[in-house]
Amino acid sequence: MTDSVEQLVESLLYEGYALYPYTPGTTKNATPTPFGIVYPPVYAATLTSTFDHLELRCVLEAPADAVLGAELRFLAASGERHQAAAHTITLSGAVVGALAVTPAERESQVSYADAPPLAVALSLGAERLEDGFYEVVLRVENRTLVSSGLDRAGALARSLLSTTPIVRVSGGRFVSGLERPCESVNTFPVLVTPADDTIVGAAIVLPDHPQIAPESRGGLFDSTEIEEALLLHVLALSDEEREEIEQQDPAVREMVARAAAATPADIIALHGRVTLRDPDAQRERESTTPPTPPPGLADPTAGEDAAEVDGVTFRRGAKVVIRPGPDADLHARMLEGRTATIERIFVDYDGKAHLGVTIDGDPGQDLMRDTSRFLFFFAPEVEVLQP
Numbered sequence: 001m002t003d004s005v006e007q008l009v010e011s012l013l014y015e016g017y018a019l020y021p022y023t024p025g026t027t028k029n030a031t032p033t034p035f036g037i038v039y040p041p042v043y044a045a046t047l048t049s050t051f052d053h054l055e056l057r058c059v060l061e062a063p064a065d066a067v068l069g070a071e072l073r074f075l076a077a078s079g080e081r082h083q084a085a086a087h088t089i090t091l092s093g094a095v096v097g098a099l100a101v102t103p104a105e106r107e108s109q110v111s112y113a114d115a116p117p118l119a120v121a122l123s124l125g126a127e128r129l130e131d132g133f134y135e136v137v138l139r140v141e142n143r144t145l146v147s148s149g150l151d152r153a154g155a156l157a158r159s160l161l162s163t164t165p166i167v168r169v170s171g172g173r174f175v176s177g178l179e180r181p182c183e184s185v186n187t188f189p190v191l192v193t194p195a196d197d198t199i200v201g202a203a204i205v206l207p208d209h210p211q212i213a214p215e216s217r218g219g220l221f222d223s224t225e226i227e228e229a230l231l232l233h234v235l236a237l238s239d240e241e242r243e244e245i246e247q248q249d250p251a252v253r254e255m256v257a258r259a260a261a262a263t264p265a266d267i268i269a270l271h272g273r274v275t276l277r278d279p280d281a282q283r284e285r286e287s288t289t290p291p292t293p294p295p296g297l298a299d300p301t302a303g304e305d306a307a308e309v310d311g312v313t314f315r316r317g318a319k320v321v322i323r324p325g326p327d328a329d330l331h332a333r334m335l336e337g338r339t340a341t342i343e344r345i346f347v348d349y350d351g352k353a354h355l356g357v358t359i360d361g362d363p364g365q366d367l368m369r370d371t372s373r374f375l376f377f378f379a380p381e382v383e384v385l386q387p
Contacts, residue, residue, distance in 0.1 A: 036203025043155040057182035062172020064097030228270035309379035
C-alpha cells in the first residue's frame, strides 16, 4: 500500500475515535462515536438502522487472469470509553476468473483485551458482466455470538468499528461508482490511486481520489472538522484538561502532544492555500464563449400561459384583486384589495400554482416587469376580475 493510501486509511480508521476536548470525562467520549459499525447479528436484528455485515460492490475492468486481493481494517474496543485497537485481516490474491466461479472465503477469530474473540468472516467474489467487466463483491460479516438485550454500549464492545475494506487488483482497473454504480451496503467505495487499481470502502462519503492536504499535521480523530480550529483548541486546553488527557490511552496522548507541538507557522499554513499555475495549452484552445442553446428549447423562466385551479382559470396578463388570508405576512396584507396583473404562472412538481404579479398603479410596475421582480401569491389569495 502506498504511503498516501495508508495515510488516508489511517485517517478514516480513527475518524471519531475521540472528540475534542479529548478528555475522558466528556459525555461524547463516554462511548465510541465511530462510523462504519458492523454489529453482532443479535443486536443488529433489533434495529432497522444497524447492520451485521458490510458489502463493498464495484465494477472491475480486467481480463480473467487479473489478480484480486482484499484487506480489512477495523478497530475493536479494548478498554473503557472510546479506547480501541486496530486490527487487519487479509485475503490472499486470486485470479478474477476463479473468483467468478468460487469466492475466496476466510473466517478469523480476533482476540482483544480480556474479552472473548470476535468472529469475522470475509468473502471476495466476482460476478461476470459483459466481456472484460466484472462486479467485485467483498462481504464482511460479524458472526460474534452475544446474548440478547444488549444496550448500544454493550453492542459496540462486540462490534467492528470504523470498518474499512480495501480491494486491490493487479492487471486491471476499477471503474468509478459514479460511472457504474453498484448497490454497496454500509460502505461507500472510492478510487484511491492514480492507476485506479485500489478501491477503499469509506464509512463517510468521499470523492474519488481523496487526498490528505500536504499542510496537515496528522489525524486528529475528528478530521472531518477544520484542522486549524482543532489545533487552536488543543493549544487552548487548560493544564487540568491536559493532565486528564495524559491519563488516557497512548493514541490520544500522542495525538494531543503532536497537535500541541504545532508552531505558529504550522497553523498559519493551515489557514488556506491557493495554487497558481500557468494555463495549459488545452485551456488556451478552449473557447470562453458560452454555448448556444439548442433550437426549440423552452425558456424555464417563461412559466405557463394559463393554469386552472379548483375550476378557476388564471391566464397570463389577466387582472386579479389581491385577497390575502389572515395568516399572510404584513406585506401581503398591505396589498389587500389592490388590483394586479398576472405576469408569470409557475406550476410546481406537486401541481401547486404560483402566480407572479405586478401591482397596477405602482410607479415601479414597469421596472418590476422588465426585471422580472414579481410578487408571488397562491391561487386562493387572489380574485380573478372578469374582462
